[in-house]
Amino acid sequence: MIIAIDGPAASGKGTLAKRIAAHFGLRRLDTGLLYRAVARAVLESGGDVEDPGHRRDAAKRLDAAALRDEAALRQPGVGEAASIVAADPEVRSAVLAFQRDFAAVPPGAVLDGRDIGTVVCPCADAKLFVTASAEARAERRWREMVAGGSDAAPEQVLADIRRRDARDTSRAVSPLRPADDAHLLDTTDLDIEAAFRAAVDLISGSQAAI
Template sequence: MIVALDGPAASGKGTLGRRLAQHFGLRHLDTGLLYRAVAYRIIADGGDLDDPATREAAARDLDPATLDPSLLRSSAMGEAASRVAADERVRAALLDVQREFAQRPPGAVIDGRDIGSVVCPDADVKIFVTASPEVRATRRWQELHASSADVSYEEVLDDIRRRDARDAQRAVAPLVPAQDAHLLDTTELDIETAFRAAVDLISAHR
């Protein structure tokens, strides 16, 4: 079984993805980490995030087994990832990695921006997770504040809005709900309520 979770930054899809995978005995892939890892590699090597050849080379050399989430979760890395993710050659280089992961038994929960629409259009269940920009910024700021990151709520909100606009307006695989996706708005939901709603959607399919 393949479950596709899509949605904007800080909508809660990553947390949901991990919990749903554990609940249903599936593997989990946060595809946002792939793009963050590409950006991290470029920055660590002193490369240019805006150079297409550098972006593509970093994406093709990426080994998903070496991902270290602790190095990739910062707000700055999220902004950098949003920039490289707009490159069609980067997305093409990572497409097979994501599809191969999804097809391996017993199945997977995969979260990202274009899973239901592009990566796994035949996914068994598609859920588009969203929330208001203000709520998402509050959640992200609380995460960063808990890790002692020196960033204001206003900066996080501005970052969320920039990334929303870039993700929605890019020419390749823009952030849009798949036509057959279930909408899960978590603006007024805590994680437990959102989790139960997602479980119910998947269980109904099974």
């Protein structure tokens, strides 16, 4: 079984993906980490993520080992750079095979990202598009950052969220959008337990309909 979970930054899709993978006994891949790994490789080499050559070379050298240090990949600066990297069609092409190979290993997997249901796994058994208001997502991200010791201003976090949304939805290749057959799950007013229960119900309903 392949479960595709898409959505914008800080919508809760990553937390849900972990819970859903454990619930159904599946492996999980946070595909956003792939782009973060590419971005981090560029930054650590002294390159410029705005330079197509630098980011494409890093994408070609992507290895699963680069995903192990998730804490480093979650740094705010890496996230912003990853959004730039992910808009490059050649970078996306380079990591596409990695994602599909991961999903193809039995008994399946949960993949979360921004184009799983539309591009990476268009034939997934169940698709969710997890969203929330920009304000709710910014508050969640700000609380995470403060807990990690950041002194980021809430208004700056909201501006960053809106900038990433604009970039992700307007890019020419694989823009962020719900698949036509995806179930929409708005988590604006839901805590994680309520969102998890709703997601499991939607996935189970998709399975029953097959």
